[in-house]
Amino acid sequence: xxxxxxxxxxxxxxxFPLVGRSGIVDWGEGCLKCAVCVKWECVYDAYxxxxxSPEIMADTIDQICKDCFRCVQGCPKRLIHKTLNPExxxxxxxxxxxxxxTATWNQAExxxxxxxxxxxxxxxxxxxxxxxxxxxxxxxRPTRDGIHGREYISTVIDIGRRHARLRFDAEGRLESPxxxxxxxxxxxxxxxxxxxxxxxxVWKAMAFAATRLGTRMILPEPEARELNxxxxxxxxxxxATTTDMKWAAGFAMVELEDSADxxxxxxxxxxxxxxxxxxxxLAARSANIPRxxxxxxxxxxxxxxxxxxxxxxxxxxxxVHLKDVIRSFHAALVDKGLRDEVTFMAGGGIAMAEHVVKAxxxxxxxxxxxxxxxxxxxxRVCRRCVEGGDDCPVEISRISPSWGAARMVNLMGxxxxxxxxxxxxxxxxxxRRLRGEQGRVMFFEDLEADTFGKLFGQADA
Amino acid sequence: MHYKNVWNEVPRPEVVKTxxxxxxxxxxxxxxxxxxxxNCLKCVAICPEKVFEERGGKLLPPHDHLCLGVECxxxxxxxxxxxxxxxxxxxxxxxxxxxxxxxxxxxLLMSTWYMAETGRLPKTDLEYRTGDSGGGFDKIRFxxxxxxxxxxxxxxxxxxxxxxxxxxxxxxxxxxxxPVYGGGMSFGSISQITMLSRIRAFAAMNSFTCTGEGGYPExxxxxxxxxxxxxxxxxxxxxxxxxxxxxxxEFKYAQGAKPGLGGHLLGDKVTExxxxxxxxxxxxxxxxxxxxxxxxxxxxHKKHVDWIKAINPRCLISVKVSTPTxxxxxxxxxxxAGAHIVHxxxxxxxxxxxxxxxxKNIAMPIEYAISxxxxxxxxxxxxxxxxxxxxxxxxxxFDIAKAIALGADGVVTGxxxxxxxxxxxxxxxxxxxxxARGIATTDRELTGLMDLEWxxxxxxxxxxxxxxxxxxxxxxxxxxxxxELVGRTDVLAHLDYNKDVPDDDIRKPAE
Numbered sequence: 001x002x003x004x005x006x007x008x009x010x011x012x013x014x015x016f017p018l019v020g021r022s023g024i025v026d027w028g029e030g031c032l033k034c035a036v037c038v039k040w041e042c043v044y045d046a047y048x049x050x051x052x053s054p055e056i057m058a059d060t061i062d063q064i065c066k067d068c069f070r071c072v073q074g075c076p077k078r079l080i081h082k083t084l085n086p087e088x089x090x091x092x093x094x095x096x097x098x099x100x101x102t103a104t105w106n107q108a109e110x111x112x113x114x115x116x117x118x119x120x121x122x123x124x125x126x127x128x129x130x131x132x133x134x135x136x137x138x139x140x141r142p143t144r145d146g147i148h149g150r151e152y153i154s155t156v157i158d159i160g161r162r163h164a165r166l167r168f169d170a171e172g173r174l175e176s177p178x179x180x181x182x183x184x185x186x187x188x189x190x191x192x193x194x195x196x197x198x199x200x201x202v203w204k205a206m207a208f209a210a211t212r213l214g215t216r217m218i219l220p221e222p223e224a225r226e227l228n229x230x231x232x233x234x235x236x237x238x239x240a241t242t243t244d245m246k247w248a249a250g251f252a253m254v255e256l257e258d259s260a261d262x263x264x265x266x267x268x269x270x271x272x273x274x275x276x277x278x279x280x281x282l283a284a285r286s287a288n289i290p291r292x293x294x295x296x297x298x299x300x301x302x303x304x305x306x307x308x309x310x311x312x313x314x315x316x317x318x319x320v321h322l323k324d325v326i327r328s329f330h331a332a333l334v335d336k337g338l339r340d341e342v343t344f345m346a347g348g349g350i351a352m353a354e355h356v357v358k359a360x361x362x363x364x365x366x367x368x369x370x371x372x373x374x375x376x377x378x379x380r381v382c383r384r385c386v387e388g389g390d391d392c393p394v395e396i397s398r399i400s401p402s403w404g405a406a407r408m409v410n411l412m413g414x415x416x417x418x419x420x421x422x423x424x425x426x427x428x429x430x431x432r433r434l435r436g437e438q439g440r441v442m443f444f445e446d447l448e449a450d451t452f453g454k455l456f457g458q459a460d461a
Numbered sequence: 462m463h464y465k466n467v468w469n470e471v472p473r474p475e476v477v478k479t480x481x482x483x484x485x486x487x488x489x490x491x492x493x494x495x496x497x498x499x500n501c502l503k504c505v506a507i508c509p510e511k512v513f514e515e516r517g518g519k520l521l522p523p524h525d526h527l528c529l530g531v532e533c534x535x536x537x538x539x540x541x542x543x544x545x546x547x548x549x550x551x552x553x554x555x556x557x558x559x560x561x562x563x564x565x566x567x568x569l570l571m572s573t574w575y576m577a578e579t580g581r582l583p584k585t586d587l588e589y590r591t592g593d594s595g596g597g598f599d600k601i602r603f604x605x606x607x608x609x610x611x612x613x614x615x616x617x618x619x620x621x622x623x624x625x626x627x628x629x630x631x632x633x634x635x636x637x638x639x640p641v642y643g644g645g646m647s648f649g650s651i652s653q654i655t656m657l658s659r660i661r662a663f664a665a666m667n668s669f670t671c672t673g674e675g676g677y678p679e680x681x682x683x684x685x686x687x688x689x690x691x692x693x694x695x696x697x698x699x700x701x702x703x704x705x706x707x708x709x710x711e712f713k714y715a716q717g718a719k720p721g722l723g724g725h726l727l728g729d730k731v732t733e734x735x736x737x738x739x740x741x742x743x744x745x746x747x748x749x750x751x752x753x754x755x756x757x758x759x760x761x762h763k764k765h766v767d768w769i770k771a772i773n774p775r776c777l778i779s780v781k782v783s784t785p786t787x788x789x790x791x792x793x794x795x796x797x798a799g800a801h802i803v804h805x806x807x808x809x810x811x812x813x814x815x816x817x818x819x820x821k822n823i824a825m826p827i828e829y830a831i832s833x834x835x836x837x838x839x840x841x842x843x844x845x846x847x848x849x850x851x852x853x854x855x856x857x858x859f860d861i862a863k864a865i866a867l868g869a870d871g872v873v874t875g876x877x878x879x880x881x882x883x884x885x886x887x888x889x890x891x892x893x894x895x896x897a898r899g900i901a902t903t904d905r906e907l908t909g910l911m912d913l914e915w916x917x918x919x920x921x922x923x924x925x926x927x928x929x930x931x932x933x934x935x936x937x938x939x940x941x942x943x944x945e946l947v948g949r950t951d952v953l954a955h956l957d958y959n960k961d962v963p964d965d966d967i968r969k970p971a972e
Contacts, residue, residue: 425721
């Protein structure tokens with residue numbers, strides 16, 4: 001059994017005050033000057049601890065307040081109110097919601113799993129990954145206690161091509177050659193940041209974090225050339241126009257943009273270094289599944305399907321969600337009898353730890369993440385940088401690489417523990433076994449059809 | 462005010478008006494008085510909802526949670542129009558937007574508070590039946606016939622009791638007064654006052670409350686006959702003596718909010734008293750493992766049930782499980798192991814602390830599981846011999862009735878009682894000193910925010926309002942007993958599948 005994988009996290013405070021969910025509105029006018037003001041009685045001492053933050057030119061009380069409403073109800077003149085913070089409500093988009101951004105910030109700061117009191121307060125189900133529930137084991141199938149360390153749950157994934165079967169010669173000696181692979185200790189590889197106020201410091205932070213975690217990061221060739229010290233963690237991404245294969249062949253893993261020549265480029269890389277693992281990147285579009293399958297049939301080692309930043313088919317109106325593309329491609333590989341031979345990475349729109357597990361249950365071997373790493377650096381997903389602005393509200397380009405790395409390691413530490421929780425509940429001890437394990441997942445459509453569809457479906461038909 | 466020693470007494474099931482502990486209740490509307498008010502007190506006489514009150518010739522701050530709204534205030538015979546100095550203005554309460562969540566909306570919180578204060582449904586336009594989660598109960602409606610099918614029924618005598626032992630065995634026959642009993646909340650996760658308030662309120666309704674996995678504090682002994690004690694994986698505070706005290710013993714295999722994960726009480730909440738009852742060390746976090754390491758099959762499970770049955774020869778056995786894909790098999794396995802009650806706890810259930818990832822993602826919502834298990838037990842021919850109790854997101858009387866119509870015999874609640882005690886779901890029960898409103902905490906100062914009589918009354922008021930709503934629902938469906946409602950999915954409609962679903966608001970009179 002390999003050494004137990006553990007991610008060391010350490011509290012790493014944010015540089016800027018966070019945007020909080022709600023705000024206190026405090027009208028001074030008409031105050032009775034009570035002998036004991038409700039503000040003095042605050043359980044969290046919010047009114048005593050508040051300060052003025054020069055970064056945001058505002059009061060910090062909203063970060064301390066925990067919404068108990070006692071001052072709101074206690075003030076005899078009702079001068080204190082709480083409202084939703086419009087700035088918070090405007091964070092992100094429909095996939096990177098304000099709730100997810102806030103939770104990601106907290107994980108990047110503390111490295112801890114989000115834990116809270118009271119039951120779930122969100123929507124019953126939703127689009128994309130929110131239309132799936134994972135299974136748990138009860139009585140007849142034991143669960144695994146990974147989180148408290150009493151049982152070993154492995155999250156190791158090997159990236160590379162595998163033999164469908166081994167061949168032996170007449171004397172029983174192994175004939176099949178050993179195939180190259182890259183081992184990552186958690187089913188997550190960092191992907192190229194799709195936008196952001198990027199600087200060499202940001203790429204360096206990612207490289208530090210990937211090195212510390214023992215995983216890899218995919219990054220554009222020019223940036224990879226700058227980070228020679230971190231070669232072991234890097235996966236340079238080569239455009240179809242690249243001709244210099246020699247430099248790239250020095251890495252353990254390389255990603256190629258799909259093109260007509262991609263297999264020739266692969267061959268050229270393999271010629272320079274037979275141990276390099278080559279990954280081919282395609283847009284996660286249903287229309288690309290035949291091509292992905294063709295690549296798999298022709299010996300591609302790793303197929304990487306990438307959705308848009310929201311997790312949908314890139315460039316397709318009303319495109320399907322990544323989870324459906326994953327299921328289709330997985331099913332197609334199974335159908336062709338190729339599923340065990342190729343590694344399938346999926347990315348785009350992976351926003352939370354649960355998405356990693358769900359993407360794998362749908363059929364991916366592992367996932368790639370991008371935007372959550374930026375959010376760990378306090379990104380607000382405002383996309384001003386996408387529109388060409390150079391006024392990032394949190395000045396991401398000016399981070400120190402070690403701070404950025406610590407935040408990303410914290411986030412991955414929290415995610416890793418959440419993977420263990422979900423796998424433990426399912427009774428799965430091996431992340432490799434999550435791949436396509438659709439018996440351990442419940443889809444909204446299926447549950448609805450089985451119950452309410454049967455009960456109510458015919459009523460008005 | 463003089464306090465009786467009420468600690469040992471089962472309160473009477475009657476409504477006693479019990480306003481907010483905090484200075485002002487929260488309502489949908491805010492009634493604002495300007496400096497122009499000259500204390501003429503005309504508004505006190507005008508407002509039928511008693512929003513305005515005077516003391517010593519001075520107008521008190523308005524009780525605006527009782528206010529019926531802007532439209533009412535502008536009527537020719539109401540406050541705003543009749544204030545001689547035009548000092549009264551009614552508007553939306555700006556704070557409500559920051560309250561609640563999709564499952565427990567601000568409306569649902571405030572309507573539950575209203576019930577807990579008055580024992581009645583709010584007269585305002587507050588939604589009291591469903592939340593805003595966009596699925597499950599929140600999309601299911603009752604289809605009431607245009608006219609009550611049995612106008613001869615006397616609403617007051619419609620039977621809301623259910624029986625918990627359907628097996629023809631030698632054990633206790635237990636009927637509870639309404640189809641609800643209290644879910645496990647351990648001493649430690651909530652205060653002793655909260656615990657006793659729940660127990661006394663359920664006892665007033667002739668029902669039960671579960672201790673949760675936190676031992677059996679001595680203060681509970683007077684209520685032995687109304688208590689279910691829990692045997693969970695950590696076995697905290699479980700002794701032969703505690704098992705013998707009660708009429709019902711519950712095995713907790715899993716909890717809906719964190720299925721497949723163990724329990725976790727953070728060190729901060731493990732005070733001297735908590736540690737003593739749980740036989741542990743103060744200040745150190747307590748983990749309940751998952752699963753029972755003595756149970757890896759239905760046969761093991763039967764041994765477990767037999768063990769408790771041998772220790773307490775009269776008690777009923779309840780088996781609390783969560784909702785995996787094979788929940789139907791688990792339920793039928795529990796039946797064959799000899800359980801009287803199968804208790805399914807759905808994935809959106811309550812907790813004092815759980816990882817968010819588990820609350821949201823693991824196991825299926827209870828709405829699906831009820832239907833799945835009920836039908837499976839019917840097909841197996843054993844439905845009549847086992848009591849099916851469900852929980853995990855039951856918030857209102859309508860949720861209760863819908864769960865029963867989908868196939869349950871009754872439900873278990875927990876969060877609703879805390880809301881009656883003025884919980885507003887800030888989700889901070891687990892951190893630091895615990896609940897800032899003195900409900901889910903063991904902090905000395907914070908527990909002092911609530912007294913037992915107040916707590917018991919608030920919950921009883923809500924229960925009485927629930928029972929009245931259940932009776933109204935049954936009346937409109939022409940049923941004389943809640944037992945007739947079990948599995949009657951024909952009285953339900955689902956907004957995603959059915960068109961022209963009528964409004965099922967029972968505040969509007971039936972034709």
